[in-house]
Amino acid sequence: MKKRPTPTNEKPSACQDSSVKFTGTDNPRHLRAIAALLKRPTSRKEMDSTAGCANTPQMISDICKRGLEIKCERIEFIDRDGRRCRPGVYYLTDQGRRAFWAWKKAATKKGGV
Numbered sequence: 001m002k003k004r005p006t007p008t009n010e011k012p013s014a015c016q017d018s019s020v021k022f023t024g025t026d027n028p029r030h031l032r033a034i035a036a037l038l039k040r041p042t043s044r045k046e047m048d049s050t051a052g053c054a055n056t057p058q059m060i061s062d063i064c065k066r067g068l069e070i071k072c073e074r075i076e077f078i079d080r081d082g083r084r085c086r087p088g089v090y091y092l093t094d095q096g097r098r099a100f101w102a103w104k105k106a107a108t109k110k111g112g113v
Helices: 028-039 046-053 056-065 094-109
Strands: 070-076 088-092
Touching: 028 046, 028 056, 028 088, 028 094, 046 056, 046 088, 056 070, 056 088, 088 094
Parallel strands: none
Antiparallel strands: 070 088
């Protein structure tokens, strides 16, 4: 008989909690990252350069904690040495896009962003 996995009391990550409303950001790195994600899915390596940071996963986590839903899909890839690897590609979910535009619209009405 197979042993059942022990249930955990882990909370979903900030990016998985869709009940959180996007609170916005004025951080230039966050805004550059969001602008890139609005255009298309972006790899971690490309996001480091685009946003101007050295730790994209932490930056994405920070944005998610503000309520924007961003997912990371692992893709199959062959590196320069011919080895298989699975780099991550970040993308905004439809819900994340709606949340961003709702925040942007509200901020514009208030005279912000």
